[in-house]
Amino acid sequence: MREAVDRGDLDMRLRWLTLTVVVSFGVALLAGLVLHLASPGSALSVRFLQAGLVLLMTAPAVRILIAVAERIRRQDWPFVMMTLVVIFELAIVLWRAAAKS
C-alpha cells in the first residue's frame, strides 16, 4: 500500500506546474486569436500565438521532467534510463529544428 501512497507524490505536488503550463498555453492562444481578429497579423498577436504554440510544445517536456525527478527519488533506475533516452532524442529533435529556423 506504501507504493500506492507514494505513487504520484511528486507529480501531485507539482501538479500546479503542469496545470499552469496548460492554462498559459490556453490563455496565450486565445489572447493571440482575439488580437489577431482585432488587427490581423499585428506584432502583438503574432507574439502571443507563437508563445502559445511554444508553451504547447513545452507541456509534455515538463511532464517528462517531473516524471523523471519523481522516479529518481524512488530510485526506479530502469524508468530513469528510459526517460533519459527519450530526453536525449528530444534534444536531437530540438537541434534539428534549430538548424532549420
Added chain:
Amino acid sequence: MSILIPLLEVMGAGAVAGCLGALLGIGGGVFLLPFLNALGHEMRAAAGISLMTVLATSSVVAAGSSNRDVINLRLGIMLQIPAVAGGLIGAESVEHFSDKALYMIFASVTGIIALVMLTRLDRRNVILDGSIVPGPLGGSYFEQESGRRIVYQLRRLPAALGISFSGGILSGLLGIGGGILQVPALNAWCGIPMRAAAATTAAMIGVAALGSAPIYFARGRIDAPLAAAAVVGVLIGSRAGMWMSPRAKARWLKLLMAIVLALVSAVYIYKSVTYA
C-alpha cells in the same frame, strides 16, 4: 470578416474531429486532416495544425487527475523511445514525399483502421486473470464498475515497440497522433486492458508529437492563428465527446466510424490516383 471565416471553419472542423476522436478514444487527428484538406489546406500545413491539437489534447488529458491510476507511465515512456524516433524520421522526410504519396499513405492508414474496427466490433476486452503478476511493464488499477483491482502483464514487447515506431512515423508524416494504431494494438496483441491502453496512450502521445512538432514549427509550416483556432475547437469538441461517450452505443459508433473511415480511405485513394 474575411479573416474570421477561415478561423471559424478550422475551429468547427477541430470541434467535430475532437468530438469524434473522444467518442472513439482514438484522438481526432484522423478526422481533422481530411476536414482541413477539404477546406483547402495542403497536407503538410494540415499536419502541422493537427500536431498542435494532438499536443493540446494530450496535455489536457494528462493534467486531469481522474484516471491517474490507469495511466501506465513506465510502459508509456518506454513506447515513447521508438515513437519519438519515428516522429523525427517522419518530419525530416515529409518534404521528400509528394502529395500523391501522402494521400496514398493516409488512404492506407484509414483503410487499415476501418478494418481493425470492423474486426473488433464485439470485442470487449482481454480476459484477465486475477492471480497474474504485472511484471516490469505491466500494471494494475482499480475498476469502479467491478469493484476489483485489474492486474495485467505486457505481452509481445517487440510488437508494442514496432507499433509505436510506425505510429511515430505516421505522426511525423501526417500529423495524426499514433494513438489510432497504438490503442487497438496494445489491447489486442499485448494484453493491455482497453482502459489502460487508451489512458496511457492519450497521456503520452504528446511526447511522441514532440518528435515532429518542433521541426514543423521551425520550418514555418504551422499557421499560428489557424493552429490556435483548431486547438480551441478540438478542446471544446473533445469535452463534448467525453460527455457523449457514456451515452452512445459503442457497437454502432464503431460501425459508423468504420464506414466513415472506409469512405475517407476511398476518397484519398481516388485523390492519389487522379493527382496530376
